[in-house]
Amino acid sequence: MKEKPKVYALSTCPYCKRTKRFLEEHKIVYDCVDVDLLADNKQDEALEEVEKLTGRRSFPVVIIGKEIIVGHDEDKLRKALKL
């Protein structure tokens, strides 16, 4: 099995919730980091990682293999997950 998809999200963001719901509906096992709920030092690390990957601090960010998807985009998720 390939690496699990990883989601960087904000706990209050409705688009992040839709992305998580989409993955769950499609029975995709994924790792999720709610960046706003992390302790300060962990949060800085996560934000730096998000910025390094995407060039900005927008959520959600989904990493599927080499694909990086910013924002809730079901078409891109389907394509990357081969659904």
Add this chain to the structure above:
Amino acid sequence: MSDAKPERVYCPVCLARFKFQEGWKEGSTVTCPICGQKLTLRRTPEGWVGDRPDKGTEKEIRERAEAYARLKGYVFNEMKEEILQGLLGKNRRFGDFYCPCRMEHTPEFQCPCKPTRGGDVDRNGKCYCGFFWKSQ
């Protein structure tokens, strides 16, 4: 003619001072013309201040968002209720109604956030979160 400067009211949500209108008095309920917040007027030694009568409640953020949209002629779409839930989550976790789609928990990102009050909706058709939309 009077040289007196017009009195102003301090809004604790958008941190701006708006013009005091004739007929207002201590205890009057008014709406901030900049952010839509409902305020109860109180006189202090430093001038008029608006208090938030329903501070931190769902009623407050719903009324503020509706009033702001009315003031600006903006509309909502089907994301409205989900975004309101996000705003309520921000208030529970971070103490006020900050933009649910951002990491920042500072007064300038209190909803409607400063970029929105600065014209983002008119420029981009919507605010950062997609809560307020320019009407067609």
